[in-house]
Amino acid sequence: MVEDKASLFFDVQEGRFIPKPLEQANDALPVIVFFTSDKKFLLDNEPATIRWEVRHAISVSLNNRSVGLTGSMQFHARKPEILKLKANSKHHPPVEQSLYIGVDITPPVIHYFRADKLCTVRGQSITLSWKVSGAAKVRINNGIGDVSDKSEITVQPNEDAAGIYTLVVENYFGGRCESSVSISFFPIPLIEKVFLPEPAFASELISLDKLTFHAEIELQNNIWISQPVYTNLTKLTRLESIATKIIVNKTGFESVLFPNNVFWQLIKKQKEISHLIKSIWKNRVKDLLKQSLHSGLKD
Incomplete structure (x- = not known):
């Protein structure tokens, strides 16, 4: 006659031993092996690469979006973000880990913004030139508009053009600065x-x-x-x-x-x-x- 032997597993709660079901005892605690980013700060429009690996979980979510036990993703944001990786099991509380991704809030820099002449007659050409760094967008008022892909532009002011040209520079995260140059317009001499x-x-x-x-x-x-x-x-x-x-x-x-x-x-x-x-x-x-x-x- 064979005598069956059973093993009992207990949890300790408030100083007391509480019997644990055998099924729960065999369910291992989820483990987050790693949760990393190749960038702690975003400097431009290049995204960060997020990687993770989780074991003994029945489901994993990243910022409340379901993902696999292992994986990677490209991440970009306009403001600082906290990413949360959550590993769930059937019988254990979820295991969480957070990852902070910052952004560079340093404003862009205008090294110079100038005109080739500071006084002219309306209708004559003016060349505006500039040098900036850390900029995502560059624009000029007076109907000129976006000049992000240029470093100078030649314009012919008409009767409606104002005498002040303003260069506005913005980076990828909302930081901005501006610089102006004033042009004096004389009437056309006769x-x-x-x-x-x-x-x-x-x-x-x-x-x-x-x-x-x-x-x-x-x-x-x-x-x-x-x-x-x-x-x-x-x-x-x-x-x-x-x-x-x-x-x-x-x-x-x-x-x-x-x-x-x-x-x-x-x-x-x-x-x-x-x-x-x-x-x-x-x-x-x-x-x-x-x-x-x-x-x-x-x-």
Whole structure:
């Protein structure tokens, strides 16, 4: 006759031994072998890789989402998060483990934001350039918009454009900074009057390589320019004798330059002014040369 022997298992609760069913005794406690991340902080849009392994569990959940006993996943967030891995068994309390993933809250950096000119006439081009780091989005106001993939842009301000351009930079986690540059806009100048002096020539003049005269330009809005203007206007050869004529090798008007970067619109009037000056001076030079020649013959 075989005598059956049974084993009894007990739990200790409040100092008392409580019998445990045999089925529960054979159910091992769940174990989380590991629960890790390759990044403790998210620095940009690159996600962290989460890995885990659990044993002796009938089910596993990660942040209340059912997962396998072992596995991995890509994780990204816009703010710090606590991930919770939970291992469940049939007869034991669940086993939990937490993992903290932070984000870099350091704001992006604007190293510089500048314009190639700080004053201009509306309609003329302006080049804005910048250098930033730690940025996910970059944009500029005044109707320019997103410039995340650029480091400079050329614009032509219209009548509606404001005089302040603002660069706004944001990182992946909401941190932002901004920088502004102010542009002064002048009205487009219109030439209303041109005052030209009469050139003076002496009969004893032997040679002349370059003339320098002084011109005053009156513009609208009471703006005045009074600057030297240089040009290769005319060139005279040597006087061989009293009876010979003065030969004009070159009579022309090559260029007029007003040395003031603000009033580029004056250049558009260059040809018009050139023809006017050429006509006035040409007639005057002819008269003076005739007078000089007749005076020399009389002597």
